[in-house]
Amino acid sequence: VASRIPDRERFYFRAGRPLPPNGDLCVRFALLPRIQVRRPSQARFVVFWRGTPASAIAGLRRRGALVERFRRDYAVARLP
Amino acid sequence: VSRSALGFAGIHLLFAAAGMALLYALGFVSRLRHLLTALGPAYLAGLAGVMPVLILLMVLGVPIRAVEATVTATALTVALAATGFALSRRRPAPAPADDEPPADTAERWLARAGVAALGLYFAIGASAFAKLPAVGDDWAFWSYKGLVLYDYGGRLDQEVLTGAFPGPAHLDYPMLQPLFESILFRGMGGIHLQEWHIALWILFASFVWTVGFLFRSRGVGMPVLLGPLAALGLSPLAATWVAIGYGDVSVACFAAAGVLCVGLWLDGGQARYALLGGVLLAGAANTKNEGLTAAAAVLLAAAVVLFRTRRDGAGGHRWRAWAAAAGIAAAGALPWILWRSSHGLRNDDVPALGNSLDVDFLTGRLDRLSQAVGKLAAQLANQGAWIWIVPCFLVVAIVCLATGSARRQAAFYLGTAVLMMLSLYWVYWTGRLEARYWLEFSGDRVVTGVVFVSAVGLIHLLALVLSRRPPDGGRVRA
Numbered sequence: 001v002a003s004r005i006p007d008r009e010r011f012y013f014r015a016g017r018p019l020p021p022n023g024d025l026c027v028r029f030a031l032l033p034r035i036q037v038r039r040p041s042q043a044r045f046v047v048f049w050r051g052t053p054a055s056a057i058a059g060l061r062r063r064g065a066l067v068e069r070f071r072r073d074y075a076v077a078r079l080p
Numbered sequence: 081v082s083r084s085a086l087g088f089a090g091i092h093l094l095f096a097a098a099g100m101a102l103l104y105a106l107g108f109v110s111r112l113r114h115l116l117t118a119l120g121p122a123y124l125a126g127l128a129g130v131m132p133v134l135i136l137l138m139v140l141g142v143p144i145r146a147v148e149a150t151v152t153a154t155a156l157t158v159a160l161a162a163t164g165f166a167l168s169r170r171r172p173a174p175a176p177a178d179d180e181p182p183a184d185t186a187e188r189w190l191a192r193a194g195v196a197a198l199g200l201y202f203a204i205g206a207s208a209f210a211k212l213p214a215v216g217d218d219w220a221f222w223s224y225k226g227l228v229l230y231d232y233g234g235r236l237d238q239e240v241l242t243g244a245f246p247g248p249a250h251l252d253y254p255m256l257q258p259l260f261e262s263i264l265f266r267g268m269g270g271i272h273l274q275e276w277h278i279a280l281w282i283l284f285a286s287f288v289w290t291v292g293f294l295f296r297s298r299g300v301g302m303p304v305l306l307g308p309l310a311a312l313g314l315s316p317l318a319a320t321w322v323a324i325g326y327g328d329v330s331v332a333c334f335a336a337a338g339v340l341c342v343g344l345w346l347d348g349g350q351a352r353y354a355l356l357g358g359v360l361l362a363g364a365a366n367t368k369n370e371g372l373t374a375a376a377a378v379l380l381a382a383a384v385v386l387f388r389t390r391r392d393g394a395g396g397h398r399w400r401a402w403a404a405a406a407g408i409a410a411a412g413a414l415p416w417i418l419w420r421s422s423h424g425l426r427n428d429d430v431p432a433l434g435n436s437l438d439v440d441f442l443t444g445r446l447d448r449l450s451q452a453v454g455k456l457a458a459q460l461a462n463q464g465a466w467i468w469i470v471p472c473f474l475v476v477a478i479v480c481l482a483t484g485s486a487r488r489q490a491a492f493y494l495g496t497a498v499l500m501m502l503s504l505y506w507v508y509w510t511g512r513l514e515a516r517y518w519l520e521f522s523g524d525r526v527v528t529g530v531v532f533v534s535a536v537g538l539i540h541l542l543a544l545v546l547s548r549r550p551p552d553g554g555r556v557r558a
């Protein structure tokens with residue numbers, strides 16, 4: 001995921017399944033210096049983590065987002 | 081030699097230089113040969129003295145990067161060295177070597193062997209800790225904050241650190257360790273999360289060195305020092321907390337060194353001990369919240385001992401020294417407290433005093449207090465972890481209280497340890513987290529400061545008892 005988001009960019013994190021305890025903190029730490037935000041409207045990127053709901057991905061694509069899927073359950077969308 | 085190694089050494093020497101100047105200004109070092117013997121305490125004092133100033137600057141909006149840290153530390157070094165030079169012309173500065181007791185050949189060889197063994201242990205530890213992963217609280221907040229400061233210009237006003245965006249846990253925790261980590265990374269030219277553990281290990285080693293240095297400055301012999309110091313240095317849990325990058329040993333080092341300085345000052349020491357104690361307690365208060373309560377505990381216990389001391393006669397200047405130490409500690413702690421308060425950052429694990437100071441609230445949670453008392457006592461009694469430090473301290477302290485030998489010092493160290501324990505009990509008693517779970521993952525760590533205080537108290541009391549001098553009179557020597 002980190003290789004797909006430039007340093008210092010802001011991302012919105014969307015987990016498909018509940019993470020282990022403190023898993024959100026761990027991912028946030030591992031993605032530094034990229035900054036997680038609270039709302040998609042604050043982000044340049046959306047990270048889909050262990051879950052890529054088709055409707056959400058399609059919605060982002062309709063808005064002009066570039067979506068890159070990788071492995072089975074992960075995707076990064078660059079918002080327009 | 082790599083750039084990172086040079087930067088690592090350079091940043092450490094920067095703080096050691098400032099600390100050495102502080103020790104010189106206070107009269108703890110006066111000769112060139114002391115530059116080596118006082119290197120450990122200089123480093124610890126340098127961190128405790130410079131970091132609160134850097135935190136103040138950061139709170140005021142100054143970005144703290146390598147340049148700012150270097151300029152600040154250098155300016156403090158020059159100012160303190162000039163002060164020391166001016167003071168040294170007015171009064172002779174006592175030096176450790178001047179106070180060293182005469183040692184026979186056997187004692188001299190024991191001392192050399194002990195110091196060499198401890199030195200080897202810490203050298204091997206530094207090598208072993210060179211490649212360790214970031215785990216648990218390290219990535220959850222300590223190194224997390226350090227990386228944010230490193231990546232975002234050494235500024236506090238980042239959304240990640242103010243809570244506007246999701247960030248690390250415990251935003252209210254003081255910033256000494258993360259800021260130091262970010263400065264070290266800048267000096268090393270990049271992020272070195274694994275090597276960072278070496279810095280924490282050096283801090284621990286410098287504390288052990290400081291305890292030895294301070295006791296030697298009061299003429300305590302190596303046979304008394306080596307046993308408790310070795311037990312502390314070799315204690316498995318202390319090494320564990322360093323290895324996983326937590327802040328518990330860091331805060332314990334500053335707090336216990338501060339306790340020792342104040343204890344030596346109460347034991348007929350000059351005011352310079354109290355002043356150095358104030359600086360070290362400021363370092364503790366800026367490292368973890370437990371450091372703040374430890375500083376308050378030390379100063380309160382010292383005040384009670386001072387108040388109870390009637391035959392001293394020189395009450396006025398003793399209280400002035402106490403006030404100076406308290407002022408230094410408070411001035412060092414306040415910037416971060418004010419900043420976090422102004423940004424609405426507080427410890428969500430514990431309710432505000434206004435809510436918890438309620439009889440119904442407290443009596444309804446007595447089971448939590450009971451669990452905390454049992455769990456923390458079990459931790460202190462875990463000799464596999466702390467090698468008999470606390471039981472030995474308790475025995476010696478109680479004997480001192482009962483027999484009247486070194487009663488003031490025993491009351492001070494015991495009072496400090498008890499107050500520190502009470503603050504821990506209060507947190508678990510009133511806290512919001514489920515008690516059993518909370519005690520399970522933190523109970524073994526939070527007693528670290530109490531163990532370290534017990535260790536320095538044990539050495540001090542043993543030195544007093546073995547010196548066979550009149551109770552509470554004269555100077556420490558054994």
